[in-house]
Amino acid sequence: MNCLVNSSCNDQYSNLMSHNRRDFIKIGAIGSAGLLSAWKMAGASGSLQGGATPSQSSLPNAPFRTATYCEVCFWKCAGWIYKNEEGKIQKIIGNDEDENCNGRLCPRGTGGVGMYYDTDRLKTPLIRVTGADGKQTFREASWDEALDVVAEKLQKIKQEHGAECTALFTHGSGGHYFGNLLKAFGSGNIAAPSYAQCRGPREVAFIATFGAGLDSPEPTDIRDTRCLVLIGSHLGENMHNGQVQEMSDAIDKGATIITVDPRFSTAASKSKFWLPIKPATDMALLLAWIHEIIYNDWYDKKYVEKYTSGFEQLKEHVKNFTPEWAHGITTIDPSVITETARAMRDASPAVIIHPGRHVTWYGDDTQRLRAVAILNALLGSWGRRGGFYLPEKIEVPEFPHPPFPKPAKTWRDAMGGKYALADLALASGVCDATIPNPEMGCNIRAWIVNGTNLIMTLPDEKKTIEAIKNLDLMVVVDTMPMEITGYADVVLPECTYLERWDDLRVVHGRKPNIALRMPATEPLYDTKPAYWIAKKLAEKMGLGDYFKWDKFEDVLEWQLKQIGSSLDEMKRIGVKVFPRESGPLYFEEDMPIEFGTNSGKIELYSTVIAAEGFDAMPVYTEHMTPPPGFFHLNYGRAPMHTFGRTSNNPNLTDLMDENTVWVNPKVAKEWSLKNGLAIYLENQDGIVTDFPVKVRITERIRFDSVYIVHGFGHNNKKLTRAHGKGVSDSQLISRVLIDPIMGGTGMRGNFVTFRIAKESEVKS
Amino acid sequence: MRYAMAIDTKKCVGCSDCVVACQTENNVPIGYCRDWIVEVTDGTYPQLEIELRSERCNHCDNSPCVRCCPTGASHYEKGGIVTVTHNKCIGCGACISSCPYDARYSHPEGYVDKCTFCIHRIGKGLKPACVAVCPTKCMYFGDLEDPNSEVSLVLKKRKHKTLIPEAGTKPQVYYLI
Numbered sequence: 001m002n003c004l005v006n007s008s009c010n011d012q013y014s015n016l017m018s019h020n021r022r023d024f025i026k027i028g029a030i031g032s033a034g035l036l037s038a039w040k041m042a043g044a045s046g047s048l049q050g051g052a053t054p055s056q057s058s059l060p061n062a063p064f065r066t067a068t069y070c071e072v073c074f075w076k077c078a079g080w081i082y083k084n085e086e087g088k089i090q091k092i093i094g095n096d097e098d099e100n101c102n103g104r105l106c107p108r109g110t111g112g113v114g115m116y117y118d119t120d121r122l123k124t125p126l127i128r129v130t131g132a133d134g135k136q137t138f139r140e141a142s143w144d145e146a147l148d149v150v151a152e153k154l155q156k157i158k159q160e161h162g163a164e165c166t167a168l169f170t171h172g173s174g175g176h177y178f179g180n181l182l183k184a185f186g187s188g189n190i191a192a193p194s195y196a197q198c199r200g201p202r203e204v205a206f207i208a209t210f211g212a213g214l215d216s217p218e219p220t221d222i223r224d225t226r227c228l229v230l231i232g233s234h235l236g237e238n239m240h241n242g243q244v245q246e247m248s249d250a251i252d253k254g255a256t257i258i259t260v261d262p263r264f265s266t267a268a269s270k271s272k273f274w275l276p277i278k279p280a281t282d283m284a285l286l287l288a289w290i291h292e293i294i295y296n297d298w299y300d301k302k303y304v305e306k307y308t309s310g311f312e313q314l315k316e317h318v319k320n321f322t323p324e325w326a327h328g329i330t331t332i333d334p335s336v337i338t339e340t341a342r343a344m345r346d347a348s349p350a351v352i353i354h355p356g357r358h359v360t361w362y363g364d365d366t367q368r369l370r371a372v373a374i375l376n377a378l379l380g381s382w383g384r385r386g387g388f389y390l391p392e393k394i395e396v397p398e399f400p401h402p403p404f405p406k407p408a409k410t411w412r413d414a415m416g417g418k419y420a421l422a423d424l425a426l427a428s429g430v431c432d433a434t435i436p437n438p439e440m441g442c443n444i445r446a447w448i449v450n451g452t453n454l455i456m457t458l459p460d461e462k463k464t465i466e467a468i469k470n471l472d473l474m475v476v477v478d479t480m481p482m483e484i485t486g487y488a489d490v491v492l493p494e495c496t497y498l499e500r501w502d503d504l505r506v507v508h509g510r511k512p513n514i515a516l517r518m519p520a521t522e523p524l525y526d527t528k529p530a531y532w533i534a535k536k537l538a539e540k541m542g543l544g545d546y547f548k549w550d551k552f553e554d555v556l557e558w559q560l561k562q563i564g565s566s567l568d569e570m571k572r573i574g575v576k577v578f579p580r581e582s583g584p585l586y587f588e589e590d591m592p593i594e595f596g597t598n599s600g601k602i603e604l605y606s607t608v609i610a611a612e613g614f615d616a617m618p619v620y621t622e623h624m625t626p627p628p629g630f631f632h633l634n635y636g637r638a639p640m641h642t643f644g645r646t647s648n649n650p651n652l653t654d655l656m657d658e659n660t661v662w663v664n665p666k667v668a669k670e671w672s673l674k675n676g677l678a679i680y681l682e683n684q685d686g687i688v689t690d691f692p693v694k695v696r697i698t699e700r701i702r703f704d705s706v707y708i709v710h711g712f713g714h715n716n717k718k719l720t721r722a723h724g725k726g727v728s729d730s731q732l733i734s735r736v737l738i739d740p741i742m743g744g745t746g747m748r749g750n751f752v753t754f755r756i757a758k759e760s761e762v763k764s
Numbered sequence: 765m766r767y768a769m770a771i772d773t774k775k776c777v778g779c780s781d782c783v784v785a786c787q788t789e790n791n792v793p794i795g796y797c798r799d800w801i802v803e804v805t806d807g808t809y810p811q812l813e814i815e816l817r818s819e820r821c822n823h824c825d826n827s828p829c830v831r832c833c834p835t836g837a838s839h840y841e842k843g844g845i846v847t848v849t850h851n852k853c854i855g856c857g858a859c860i861s862s863c864p865y866d867a868r869y870s871h872p873e874g875y876v877d878k879c880t881f882c883i884h885r886i887g888k889g890l891k892p893a894c895v896a897v898c899p900t901k902c903m904y905f906g907d908l909e910d911p912n913s914e915v916s917l918v919l920k921k922r923k924h925k926t927l928i929p930e931a932g933t934k935p936q937v938y939y940l941i
Contacts, residue, residue, distance in 0.1 A: 084791075091788035094897070104899050107781040113788055236777030241899055248775045248900035264805075266777050269814035276810040639779035651787065654794050655780045664809060699809045 066520040067574035068092070069505045071172055071497035072108040072115065073642040074194065074216055075241050076505050077101035078515035078575045079109060081498055089116055089498055089520055097575040099242065099509045100217060106239040107640045107655065114651035115479065115496045116524070120720050122481055122493035123525035138491065143528065143536070150490050151540035153473040154185065157445050163187045164409040165445045167430045171452040173502040173517075174477060174494065174530030178450050181534045183404040184546040189411045189433075189444065191425035193457040196744050202355045204421050204742045205369030208606045210382055211596025213423070215391075215508060220352050222246035224386040227347030229258045229340075231282055231372065233356040236266040238637040240357070256343050260285060263634060263662070263707050264700040273340050279632040279705055280362055280623035280748065281330040286371035287620055288326035289341045291318045293378050296338075298345035300380030307593065308377055310605025310617075317617045329620070348379040350386025363737030363746035366421075367618040370606065374618070377602045383587035392582045393508035397562050399555045401546045411444075419743035420612055426743045428736075431458060434467040446473040450494075450530060453482035456644045456711070459733040459747050477533060480648060481718035494530050495523035501531070501552040504559060504570075510585060512578040514563070516556070516570040614741055623749065625704075630684060630751035631667070632705040635729040644711035648722040658726035660696035662707040668697040671754055680755040681706075681727060685734045688755060689727040690715050706752060766908040767843040767881055769895070770915050770924065771818055772940040775902035778803055778816040782894035782903070789882065789893035796869050798879040799894055815941070818894065818903065821846060821867040821879040822927065822935030829859035829868065837875075843907065844936060845883050850875040864931040881905070908936070 065080040070092075078098035084090040092112050096103035105112075125146035126138040141149075157165055163186025168178050170192050179190045195203075203213040222228060223246040235247050247267070251257070257271040260282065268274040277285060293299050294315050304311055323334035344351045353375045359365050381387025411425050414433035419426065431454075434444040447468075458464045468474060468487045476488040485491045498520050505515040523529075535547040549555050557567045565576055587593060594600045598607040610616035626632055640655040641647060647657075661681060663673055673679065678692035691713050701707050712726030737746030778801045786798050799820035806813045823846050830838045830846060837852035838859050848859075848868075853875035860868045860876060871877040882892035886905075890896065895903040906913030911920075915938075922940040929935070 090791075091785075101899075104897055104901075105781070106899050107779050107784050110781055110788060110897055111784045236779070236900075239779055239899065244777065244779075245899050245901070248777075248902065251775055264809070264812045264814070266814070266816070269812070269816075270774065270777075274810065274812075639777065639781075640784070650794050651784055654787070654797075655783060698805065699807060699812055700805060700814075702809065 067095070067516045067518055067571060068497060068520070069098075069515040069517050070105065070109040070112055072112050072646060073239075074172075075100055075106075076507065076515070077105055077109050077241050078505065079105055080574060081520040083520065087521075089113055092498075095515070095574045097573065097577060098515060099511065099513060099577070100507070101241050102245060104241070104245065106241045106244070108239065108642055108646055108652060109241070111640070111646075111649060111651035111655070112498065114646075114649035116498045118480070118648060118650055120481060120648055120718060121479055121496075121525065121527070122485070122491060123527065124493060125526070126485075126488075126491040128489045143526070146490050146492060147533070147536050147540055150473070150475050150492075151537055153489075154446060154537075155541060157472055158186065161443075161445055162408055164189070164407045165443065166448070167191065167411070167434070167444045167446070168448045168450070169193065169427055169430070169452050169454055170450045171457070172450070173497070174450040174534075176503055177531045177534035178448055178477070180401070180404075180546055181538050181543070182448070183407075184401075184538060184543045185541065186405050186407055188407040189425060189430050191411070191427040191430045193427040193452055193454070195424040196422070196426035196428050196742075197360055197457060197459070197747075198358045200360065200422065200424065200426075200742055201365035201739055201744045202357070202359045202369045203423060204366045206355065206373050207423065208366075208421070208597070208603065208608050209370060209373035209377060210602055214355055217242055217507065217509065218355065218357075219389045219391040219508070220246075220354060221350075221384075221386050221389045222352060223249045225250055225255055225347070225350050225352050226386055227256045227258065227344050227351040229260070229344065229351070229353045230267050230271075231260045231286075231354065231356060232361070233354050234261065234263075234265040234267050234636055235354075236270070237639055238357065239639045256347060258340050258343065262632070262702040262705050263636075265636075273336065273343070275330075275332050275336060275340070276702060278329070278331045279634065279702070280625075283364065283368050283371060283618060283620045284321070284326040284329040285332060285337065286368065286375065287318055287321035287618065288323045288330075288337050289344070290314070290371065290375055290378065291321045292323060292338055292341035293345060293375070294318060296341070296345075298341065298348075299378040300348055303349070303380035304378060307595070307602050308604050309599045309601035310603055314374065314604040314617055321620070329622075344375075344379055347386070349381045349384035351379050351381050352376070352387055353379075353381070360739070360744040361737075361746050361748040362621075362623050363739050363744075363749070364618075364621050365739050365744050365746060366609075366741040367615065370609070371618040374604050377604060382602065383593075385586050389510055389585045390582070390587075391508035391510065392512045392580050394506060394512035394514060394563060394578050396504060396506050396514065396559050399549065399558055401548065415743070419741070421608065422742040427454075428458060428745045429743055431464060431467045434470055435463075436470060443470070445471060446475075447471055448475045448477065449484055449488075450477040451645075453478075453484045453644055455483040455487075456728060456730045459730060459736045459745050461731055462734065477530060479527070480645070481716055482644070483714065483716045486716055492533055493525065493527040494533070495527035499523040499527070500529035501556065502529070504556065511580055513575060514565075514570075514578075515575045516567075518571065609741065612741065626751035627684070630753045632748070633681075633683070633729065633732055633750045633752045634701075634705050634707045634748065635710045636707065637711075638709045641709070641711050644714060644722075644728075647711050647714060647725070648719040650721065653721045653725075656709075657721065658694070659709040659712040660694045660726070662696050662698050662701040664701050664703045664705075665697050665699060666703050668695065673697065673754065677756075681732060681752040682755050683732040683734060684751045687732060687734055689713060689731055691724045691727055693727040765843040766936070767823065767845055767886070768906070768908045768915050768936040768938065769820075769881070769892075770904040770918050770922075770938040770940055772900075772902040772904075772918075772922075773815050773817050774940065775900040776816040776818060777900055779899065781897050781899060782818045785893045785897035786879070789885075790880075792877070793872055796871070796877070798867075798869075798877065817939055818898075819865065819867075819927070820894075820937065821863075822865055822933065822937045823879075823881060824936065825934035826932060828862040828864070828933060832858045832862045834858065841883060845881050846878075847880050847883060848876055848878065850877075864928050864933060865935075
């Protein structure tokens, strides 16, 4: 190893400039000539057949970088893939022009190389077969054979039961291709656990209040805020890159941070105020804050008068929700409640009551997020600098295809009229609709699962497995042998994001922008991009017209042309930022604004929620507390991991390879627990974790709670680094508190106790 | 010229991006690292404080590792950067034992390895990989002898400390507190 070897593949122009003349001539001889041609070469070589670049052996010493955007999490930061002199992928560096990352990827993005090099990857299509002894195994298959099996089974289900009896579960870039496949096939059951298991209640609450959801990345103007309020949201441990960066900027500028969490999170340690709240009582605190802001006249009167409706009703509604009332529920000192409300007022309108992201907690989540939205409205932060900016997105037209047929039924028909306010499909609902139930008119018989390990992403593992047992067909498309692959009839190995083209990244932001993903190398093993898999399946089912292109680059070239760019340009710059056309970033004085609500105003009193028969304004509901000997099961994220999808990544397991259970020292003393002791966790329903987990005794956790990082405790032995490391919180989440408004699955109503492991069971 | 680094413990979230960026930049094998994160929690619930910091070789002015190296593999480069010439290193490990910061490791290929402040990058005007990647921008790097370098400016403005100053090694990684 020699550090200087790497110098030829260093960042951007300085590296290019440092190259000697001979290198340029070499490149020039292959491409055209001159400095730019090095970039053009990078691009041109990527447009050869098969959607992959040629191997680097033909380009010795090339200062080669390939545009991409990250697929390790949903933030989708844009970056550059660099190779070493042997032509192997070495590192990924953020794209300076990208607003999501500002040239700085997070540890997962930097460690994305590990997804490519992970030798546990799925390598070839697999088909489930039953041997003469009745034992089921996977048999390696060719793509043609595997896709034939899928196409035939899907056609059979369509003939016998209707196309609407098929569903897609998805997370990530593949969702668009498989979604189009399913729509063309005649099904609208396209669900992502990122909705009903994560941010759904937030979207419904903000749409009900402001007539607009938050989407991703959330338009929080953290860089210019003077007060950031985090409620159970642990920025810094969840590496929502742009937000973490802006939080750091806000710290630099002296912003007040208020963190509400039973755990002393990293964010709490950066905060002026940490409110160590009793778990499950956040609503009481929010209502008391609303009370203080209204009854102390701390709200933005002009804003409230001009833009909102229902203020008088709200004022009456929160009359009795005093800090003293909330103290009895939350254990937070009344003077702290008042003082923090005043800090918000002092910063107003440059204040953000952060909506969080994973907000499916107790089943009254839409209402809790309504309280968050109302607070923001009272403080006038929506549409204001340092509050929430008005994001803009460029419209990129869909590549032409015939219109989709209208599905005969959708997942909604299986819900008996419930959850009308859900604006996206419920993954849990589709799962429920798979289990035969006489009340439901629709029983789903086939799942395509792409990039989401439903065993861990859906709560109540047992129920998920029961649903799967009712399926005639399950196809899993993934890069890794996640637990879900073990239940599949057919496994289709997808290549990683570093080896494929994908749709343009089109996200909203302060300015409209797009990012390109192109392959840095040929796919390893017998793996294929999702777009290719979807197209081939479509062709085999007579739906080829919906994917009428030869190479994926044709789609990109066509789309880019519509918006005044080109593939050549995008290969060179990776990210393109467009000027805003929708108007200013914030509301301006005397700007007439019509909000997308029934009243056209910001609805403090929600007419749409009232019309569905629910409380028009949030109320406090008491949630269960743990029985003696049990503790609230709190779970969260670690900055170097994305759910369970990275827990086998060699670079990232190197940083953290198992979770621990956080226990308060007083509790540890009572239970005679020692640091590092491996124990099992058992929940209120008698479910015991598959594996033991090591105890971490820390003052950072409340005495009535334990905490574990989500995404560990994998039980598939094919994940050689992750198998048996730590425990899975999903396994312990058997009590699911359904949000009656939109069907979100509240997961924080579970309690655990400790089971001391036998010495022989302790993993070394 | 005196290269130094300042790390803001008030901004660091301990995400370990500096660790993985160093690994991919410098081909550090999986299982080893040239930099790492330390978390120190003080107090009793709910009166708590956490200090998070990214640690690495301190590129000391008075480096015991350089003094004890029998072959001269460990040496000072321009700007006070301490590096190891791999093909001169016999892997005896004396430097590893002498370092009060435990900043060195034995590379599986037989030599001792550690942080170089990304000397191959700074020569080209780039920042060390850890500094360039940090999402919180909590790291500052530059020439202490230049009063206008970002590291000089931030050290002038902010209260700071070094690690184990009593060892007398004159470390050149500063922590803003």
